[in-house]
Amino acid sequence: MTDSPxxxxxxxxxxxxxxxxxxxxxxxxxxxxxxxxTGWPAGSRRLHVPxxxxxxxxxxxxxxxxxxxxxxxxRAGTIARLVRGIHLRNLGSWLNDYYDDIAWLGLALMRAHxxxxxxxxxxxxxxxxxxxxxxxxxxxGGIWWRRKDTFKNVPANGPAAILxxxxxxxxxxxxxxxxxxxxxxxxxxxxxxxxxxxxxDGVYVQPDGSIRDIVKVTYTYCQGVYIGACVExxxxxxxxxxxxxxxxxxxxxxxxxxxxxxxxxxGGGDGGLFAGILTRYLAQAALRLPSPAADTARELVLGSAExxxxxxxxxxxxxxxxxxxxxxxxxxRTSAHRRVERDLSVQLSGWMVLEAAALLDSPPxxxx
Numbered sequence: 001m002t003d004s005p006x007x008x009x010x011x012x013x014x015x016x017x018x019x020x021x022x023x024x025x026x027x028x029x030x031x032x033x034x035x036x037x038t039g040w041p042a043g044s045r046r047l048h049v050p051x052x053x054x055x056x057x058x059x060x061x062x063x064x065x066x067x068x069x070x071x072x073x074x075r076a077g078t079i080a081r082l083v084r085g086i087h088l089r090n091l092g093s094w095l096n097d098y099y100d101d102i103a104w105l106g107l108a109l110m111r112a113h114x115x116x117x118x119x120x121x122x123x124x125x126x127x128x129x130x131x132x133x134x135x136x137x138x139x140x141g142g143i144w145w146r147r148k149d150t151f152k153n154v155p156a157n158g159p160a161a162i163l164x165x166x167x168x169x170x171x172x173x174x175x176x177x178x179x180x181x182x183x184x185x186x187x188x189x190x191x192x193x194x195x196x197x198x199x200x201d202g203v204y205v206q207p208d209g210s211i212r213d214i215v216k217v218t219y220t221y222c223q224g225v226y227i228g229a230c231v232e233x234x235x236x237x238x239x240x241x242x243x244x245x246x247x248x249x250x251x252x253x254x255x256x257x258x259x260x261x262x263x264x265x266x267g268g269g270d271g272g273l274f275a276g277i278l279t280r281y282l283a284q285a286a287l288r289l290p291s292p293a294a295d296t297a298r299e300l301v302l303g304s305a306e307x308x309x310x311x312x313x314x315x316x317x318x319x320x321x322x323x324x325x326x327x328x329x330x331x332x333r334t335s336a337h338r339r340v341e342r343d344l345s346v347q348l349s350g351w352m353v354l355e356a357a358a359l360l361d362s363p364p365x366x367x368x
Contacts, residue, residue: 153202158225
């Protein structure tokens with residue numbers, strides 16, 4: 001038996017307040033800005049060095065989740081101030097050299113515009129142009145992980161495909177939906193493990209365009225963004241191919257990447273976001289795909305959310321989540337305490353899975 005929708009919403013709200021209390025600050029004391037320190041206790045991270053651009057994008061996404069769950073004018077202001085803070089901390093640019101980073105920010109900005117009319121045209125014009133330019137025929141297609149690199153992977157192509165599938169109907173080019181199809185088709189043809197149905201990470205390519213090596217590592221992140229791309233492309237498609245591919249990947253996750261319906265974690269740092277990303281797009285699959293795949297996706301989201309909440313640690317500022325939701329979290333005592341519970345990425349993942357659980361019982365369906 002799962003908990004009630006109202007209880008999931010309350011838990012998501014509690015996680016939100018904890019993250020905002022511990023992490024959200026003005027950027028360098030500037031008015032009308034917000035930014036997140038990436039560790040708690042903050043220590044030297046209060047200077048926002050190193051700069052974790054894509055963690056801030058997921059914080060923006062989580063704030064939009066919360067605003068859709070429980071609209072509030074104060075949160076609307078926080079969303080606008082965070083967008084400004086990200087832009088200023090990124091030295092007045094919406095871009096960096098990582099195609100996955102800018103795709104994540106583009107997705108979050110689109111949702112912020114949908115929910116709170118945040119102006120995004122200038123940002124999206126630059127982000128979409130950079131992503132379009134990232135496509136080459138090396139390795140059979142796809143976009144690069146970062147500029148001037150030799151690696152193409154699912155973590156870049158997955159969110160870019162989701163972005164183009166959505167942006168095509170929101171102000172992008174008509175060809176953007178085909179770009180989304182091409183990226184997802186490339187992943188399908190090159191990076192699906194035939195033995196498990198899971199997505200491998202990526203490929204290294206030679207200067208002549210041939211594939212030098214396939215990185216056969218399976219991250220929860222990769223499954224999430226691939227499922228998300230297939231779900232977007234299934235809208236309005238009569239072939240059934242995208243539904244079939246999403247179902248195959250959901251079943252593969254159920255068979256290989258969870259323990260008793262709890263999605264596995266990937267430690268701290270960037271890996272702290274991986275499980276949350278998977279549950280975000282499993283929730284979309286649960287809402288938008290037919291059964292039985294939708295039922296499997298729902299079970300994974302709710303099982304993960306239940307475990308994350310059950311195993312939370314209790315700090316004075318609110319719940320603290322661990323990198324493995326199936327194991328008890330522990331509170332770091334000082335900024336020198338090297339526990340990954342300090343990482344914003346790990347806490348965003350815990351917040352994200354609770355928002356996903358609240359979403360599943362809260363109509364109407366939404367894009368996330």
